[in-house]
Amino acid sequence: MKTKYLLLAILALLPAGLTAQSDFSISSTYLPYEDMILLHLVNNTDKPMRIRNNFGGGTSGSFVVFLLKDKAGEKISEYQAVFGEGVNYQHFVDISPRSAITTKYPLRPLTPSRRNVSEVYSVEASCFIRYLISGKNEYDYFDKILTIDTKQDLMIDPGYDSQAQNMIVFIKNTSDYEMKIRNSGSAVKLGLLNQEGTKFATNSYPFLIKGTGATDVIIIAPNSKVRLDYDLSQLSAGLADPSQVSVEVKFSAYYDIPAKNIANAFAGRTYTFKIK
Amino acid sequence: MMKQCISLWMSSLSFALLILCSCEKDINNFEDYENPGFHLILEARNYFEEYASIEMEGEPTGLHPGNIAPEWDKAKVFFHSGAMAVNVPLITEATYEGSFYSDVDTTSGEFRDTYYTAMLQKLVVVKNQETGIYSCYIATIIPSEENATKNSSKIDKTFYGADPDSKFCGTVVYSTVTTNYTISVEKYANGKMVQQKSLFYASADLNEYLDEMSQLLGAGRIKRNVRSMTKNGEYGGVAYTIVLNDFIFTSPAPTPPPSLPPPNDPPVPEYPPGSYPPGYVPPTPPPYTGGGGGSGNQQPSSPPILSSPNSDYDEITKKVNEILLDIYEKLKEMGIDLNDYEIEIAVQCTSSARKEEDGTIGICASFVNRGYTLNDQTSIIWHEVYHVNNDKDSSLTPQKLPSAINYSDIPNFVEDFYKNELSYSDIEFKNEMRVFVINDPAYYKNEISAYEAEMNNGLIVSSAYEKERKSVYWKHQQDLKIAEQYYNK
Numbered sequence: 001m002k003t004k005y006l007l008l009a010i011l012a013l014l015p016a017g018l019t020a021q022s023d024f025s026i027s028s029t030y031l032p033y034e035d036m037i038l039l040h041l042v043n044n045t046d047k048p049m050r051i052r053n054n055f056g057g058g059t060s061g062s063f064v065v066f067l068l069k070d071k072a073g074e075k076i077s078e079y080q081a082v083f084g085e086g087v088n089y090q091h092f093v094d095i096s097p098r099s100a101i102t103t104k105y106p107l108r109p110l111t112p113s114r115r116n117v118s119e120v121y122s123v124e125a126s127c128f129i130r131y132l133i134s135g136k137n138e139y140d141y142f143d144k145i146l147t148i149d150t151k152q153d154l155m156i157d158p159g160y161d162s163q164a165q166n167m168i169v170f171i172k173n174t175s176d177y178e179m180k181i182r183n184s185g186s187a188v189k190l191g192l193l194n195q196e197g198t199k200f201a202t203n204s205y206p207f208l209i210k211g212t213g214a215t216d217v218i219i220i221a222p223n224s225k226v227r228l229d230y231d232l233s234q235l236s237a238g239l240a241d242p243s244q245v246s247v248e249v250k251f252s253a254y255y256d257i258p259a260k261n262i263a264n265a266f267a268g269r270t271y272t273f274k275i276k
Numbered sequence: 277m278m279k280q281c282i283s284l285w286m287s288s289l290s291f292a293l294l295i296l297c298s299c300e301k302d303i304n305n306f307e308d309y310e311n312p313g314f315h316l317i318l319e320a321r322n323y324f325e326e327y328a329s330i331e332m333e334g335e336p337t338g339l340h341p342g343n344i345a346p347e348w349d350k351a352k353v354f355f356h357s358g359a360m361a362v363n364v365p366l367i368t369e370a371t372y373e374g375s376f377y378s379d380v381d382t383t384s385g386e387f388r389d390t391y392y393t394a395m396l397q398k399l400v401v402v403k404n405q406e407t408g409i410y411s412c413y414i415a416t417i418i419p420s421e422e423n424a425t426k427n428s429s430k431i432d433k434t435f436y437g438a439d440p441d442s443k444f445c446g447t448v449v450y451s452t453v454t455t456n457y458t459i460s461v462e463k464y465a466n467g468k469m470v471q472q473k474s475l476f477y478a479s480a481d482l483n484e485y486l487d488e489m490s491q492l493l494g495a496g497r498i499k500r501n502v503r504s505m506t507k508n509g510e511y512g513g514v515a516y517t518i519v520l521n522d523f524i525f526t527s528p529a530p531t532p533p534p535s536l537p538p539p540n541d542p543p544v545p546e547y548p549p550g551s552y553p554p555g556y557v558p559p560t561p562p563p564y565t566g567g568g569g570g571s572g573n574q575q576p577s578s579p580p581i582l583s584s585p586n587s588d589y590d591e592i593t594k595k596v597n598e599i600l601l602d603i604y605e606k607l608k609e610m611g612i613d614l615n616d617y618e619i620e621i622a623v624q625c626t627s628s629a630r631k632e633e634d635g636t637i638g639i640c641a642s643f644v645n646r647g648y649t650l651n652d653q654t655s656i657i658w659h660e661v662y663h664v665n666n667d668k669d670s671s672l673t674p675q676k677l678p679s680a681i682n683y684s685d686i687p688n689f690v691e692d693f694y695k696n697e698l699s700y701s702d703i704e705f706k707n708e709m710r711v712f713v714i715n716d717p718a719y720y721k722n723e724i725s726a727y728e729a730e731m732n733n734g735l736i737v738s739s740a741y742e743k744e745r746k747s748v749y750w751k752h753q754q755d756l757k758i759a760e761q762y763y764n765k
Contacts, residue, residue, distance in 0.1 A: 052707065056627050104588070
């Protein structure tokens with residue numbers, strides 16, 4: 001009987017809770033190549049919204065506490081921060097109706113100076129938000145814990161040597177297990193862009209390991225990398241002024257890590273460089 | 277192929293005549309003899325020749341210069357931060373040139389444009405003046421894009437290890453002489469060290485750290501030109517060239533190489549975890565050069581210079597660095613040496629400065645953007661130093677209160693501060709005086725102690741900052757009462 005009443009009470013309260021929370025929402029993104037956490041604060045209402053930031057520490061106003069964790073899930077450190085676009089402190093952050101703002105948190109300064117960013121495997125972001133919807137007399141309160149995975153098993157590190165007109169790409173397996181890259185789906189797609197950013201030519205390559213060429217499966221040992229080499233000396237052939245042309249490279253990698261039960265996972269990266 | 281046997285003393289014999297002639301000339305030169313630097317060079321030379329008589333076997337890797345002949349008569353001595361460095365030009369069997377990425381995002385590792393330049397290698401013998409311990413390095417000097425040259429001799433005077441007035445722009449790689457282990461990669465802009473990866477400050481993961489060093493160098497394609505030796509023991513033209521396709525830094529093999537330089541039993545310094553075991557690394561780090569530096573490598577006699585966490589924070593970092601000298605001097609008068617503390621630029625802070633959990637002092641955007649006076653800023657840093665020295669452990673993760681609690685008996689000065697100084701509206705002020713979550717009481721106790729001490733530190737601060745800290749102090753007192761009632765209850 002007790003359970004029945006409890007369920008009824010929960011059901012009765014649920015719509016109210018949902019209504020209150022739907023005015024505002026928060027989500028996160030992690031940019032592995034920039035070691036950057038992004039928090040997106042969304043105003044879901046049709047009215048302007050104001051976030052009041054914490055001032056001077058303590059717990060008034062809005063703030064986020066990042067709890068950095070290592071591989072074993074143990075705490076590395078905590079870091080309290082506020083919200084806002086740009087790098088300067090804002091007492092109030094205004095969000096237009098049906099809009100969002102994004103706050104950037106580079107992971108390096110969040111990490112203790114004697115620890116390496118690569119030691120951070122996940123971040124728990126406890127968000128405490130005080131927001132005011134225009135026309136109301138009271139700030140609303142919202143809290144949420146976001147879990148942010150800061151490790152990507154497959155990292156793509158491209159570089160272009162304009163002297164040799166050679167693109168070198170390192171594909172890194174950052175996991176502790178053997179990785180198999182499916183070359184059939186994986187690709188390196190090149191697009192030539194003019195000064196206006198319009199694509200006027202494209203080309204596509206498989207993953208080519210220096211010395212061995214393209215193989216169906218590329219196996220990368222745990223915590224290792226393979227090097228791909230692309231001779232792009234022909235790219236500038238026929239171009240009136242190669243210095244005005246940019247190359248946009250889109251890498252798509254599909255991989256398996258059997259020991260982690262990861263199958264056909266995807267990692268991508270876009271990289272742009274000038275031919276000359 | 278380059279000879280497998282890298283025998284430095286053999287090369288010395290090859291050039292014996294040339295070098296002895298030079299020395300003889302030096303010793304007979306009264307002016308040089310009177311120059312105190314001459315004795316220091318002789319001392320350094322004695323050390324080096326004993327050290328270099330250790331014969332090493334092995335395939336040359338990375339940026340190994342091959343056989344070398346130091347030109348002691350052209351050596352220059354510099355002093356910096358408690359170290360003496362003797363910079364010695366080298367005649368090397370191998371010379372290097374290559375392409376370098378001129379715009380490397382070290383965070384993402386993304387390479388952009390490249391430029392091509394010759395490189396120059398010289399010997400740097402460094403002596404810790406306090407301990408008297410010597411070490412020596414091959415410094416590979418790579419000019420920046422603006423100073424790129426095909427003529428390596430043009431690089432010679434651009435960089436000297438430990439030169440306090442250096443204007444060098446580019447990168448310097450320090451490697452051990454016989455074992456060719458990469459010890460440090462330093463990037464300089466106008467003589468200031470702006471980035472450094474040194475095994476003396478290495479992270480736990482050594483291989484990863486070597487990767488980071490490699491990224492900081494940003495090498496594209498490196499060419500090793502190996503010169504042929506003429507019958508009279510001098511190097512002639514290029515005998516052959518090798519392209520280092522997979523240019524990597526070199527680290528110690530799992531089995532230890534022969535013991536490194538005399539003294540045979542040097543005092544074992546404390547190395548951070550993950551760095552080379554004692555005995556692999558020279559006991560004295562490469563010398564400090566120029567006027568700048570990143571965290572962890574400050575000079576004892578000048579203020580720390582902070583590096584920007586990323587390009588978004590460059591302007592703030594510049595502003596902070598501009599005032600840090602004045603703050604450093606003021607704090608020194610108060611008996612505080614800022615070099616005793618780790619300091620960095622902090623991001624998205626709730627305040628103008630903060631003490632991080634590991635004891636680092638974080639300086640925030642508000643520190644330079646809120647119109648504080650120099651005394652305000654000095655007092656703020658004083659406050660953080662107090663935290664570092666006195667804080668008890670506390671957690672930053674708050675606990676939710678059963679229901680929101682409003683502060684009571686709010687003094688007029690608090691209302692005045694929020695409404696007039698911070699322009700809070702009535703609604704905003706009312707809500708500011710209400711808490712939903714609360715921290716560990718220890719957190720508030722630490723803050724209250726630091727504010728009480730700061731308010732008695734003798735610095736005359738601006739009335740605006742006086743109002744701010746009085747209001748924040750009052751709030752922490754109210755929060756402590758709530759925390760003691762509800763936290764962990």
